Amino acid sequence: MNSLDALVQPHRVHRSVYTDADVFNEEMSRVFGGSWVYLAHESQVPNPNDFLASRLGLRPLIITRDDDGGLHALFNRCAHRASTVCQADCGSARRFQCAYHGWTYSNRGDLVNLPYPDGYPADFHKADHGLAQVPRLGTYRGLIFGTLNLDAPSLVEWLGPAGPLIDGFVDRSPSGRIEVRNCQRMIYRGNWKLAWDNAGDGLHPTFAHRSFVILNERQHGGARSLSQFKSSPDDTGMYGADLGNGHMFVDQRPGLHQSFWETQRPVPGREWYAEQIEQSTGDGAADVLEMAPGSMINLSIFPNLLIKGNHFETVDPVSVAETRLHTWVVAADGAPDEVNVLRMRIAEDFPSLGNPDDLELFERCQEGLAIAEVEWVDMSKGLGQEATEVSADGVARAPVTYEGPMRGYLRAWLELMSSDVQLTTAAAGDVECEVAA
């Protein structure tokens, strides 16, 4: 792999960034390891001894909460012969026993039982043979991040202006907390960055989601989900922003002229649940119903968390040309149950009606990228016009169809890929955990 600088230029990206297995292998350590990566949400391990399976790039993880409430991100790999020690997606367990030879670990990662202990060398100490784990964890409003890079900036510094935007998403819940529940698991035949490009791309909805826009106009009329992209989206005030460190933001709210609820496409149960809420909350019903739909923002936390609609999507690379895309439903804690029932139906609305078209287009891109002689992917729209407006918090904004957010994340990608990062793992009890917010 030579000269990454030549592959990511200000206005274009080389195809090998999406197709080269060597680039992918480097990404799996420098990006998914060298950077902070979203691992899970605290609400998925709410009680002592809860656990959840996750991944850090290609590394299988077990996120655990010990009986004192502490969080751990254990590599799901027996210290003996490497077998995974946990097969469940989630559950509750104090111990993880390897099925192969019986080595048994606590949910803090300590090796607590070594069967038939005779015969090991004199310098074999159980304390040295626990489950290896992610050495740095950080939480922000319940979102758990991890990195293998001890030199990475603090979590809050790395999030930068993305932090207050996460606050905005979480604070729509009355209790100021969210609850991440189950997920839809989809897989597509394309590089993980195709999903990342898409998340900061305000140019595509008019075309990629034309079926959805036309359907809503024909069937439901008025200003409905995505109608703000029907034509000339840049005239609506919607904008995109590069938030630094690879994070991206697309704000659709200036394109709305009604409440989120009025704009939301009708989903199953809309009428009955709205009526229940109106009966129980009276004048406050409009505010309560407003908690059900998405936030009309696309907030992308590099390299693997997309906050969109009312849900999370995680981007989980499998190989250079295969990616898992998991859509996690998020409940508003403290909201009436009726709101969260509606959130379930809303969280499967665009993902089942709109996402297939996105995935189809990612796969078409990967097909086109196979042509070795046609080398470049163009990302020049709005080049040099990244800051047509600057917000109060200093974030540069540009019209929503400009490609600045993509150029921004690729700059961050290039920096990570070019840096001389040292990755480490930790033993039990040797983990740094930062509670950022």
Added chain:
Amino acid sequence: MGAQAASPVDDRLYQRLADLLGPTQPQRPPGHPELRPAVEQALHHEARLLDDRCYRDWLARFTDDCVYWVPLDPGGDPRAQVSYLLDDHRRMADRIGLLETGWAHAQEPPSRTCRIVSNAEAWPLDGGDTLARCSTVVWEHRKDRLTPFAGRNDYVFASLGEAWSIRFKIVRLVDSRGDVRKFSFVL
């Protein structure tokens, strides 16, 4: 813009769906053999309508209070969990309407499907409905790839015979907890 009926989905309907897949269901006795021919006739006709992409004719076979549901966790409560999809009649019509816009890229070119319906059993329900269970494999061919979607399906038929109609159709994909290829045709 056609006049839209309100969604019939309410708490009671969700409870009925949750009960249909509840924990006592595996203990259900063998199906009633006398119901099987009529149920198979309806299942086979439905399979043909879908493989021929006669989606409007298919939709016309559903009651006004129907649900087409592809759960992620069969046995879970749809009020607390997200599904691949849980459609009432209105959202089923939207799903079909989306394909009819001519701009649904994921169905350009369209999938060709062949579904095998087997292991049908049926039981009478209170109120005249019929519960049917079967195993279905939908083979999808699109763009040089053949992809199977295997599921254990549950149906509640509101009527059988020539004028068969469906109240609930539930597709329990065997890989619903794994990674599923995108689908935007009807399972």
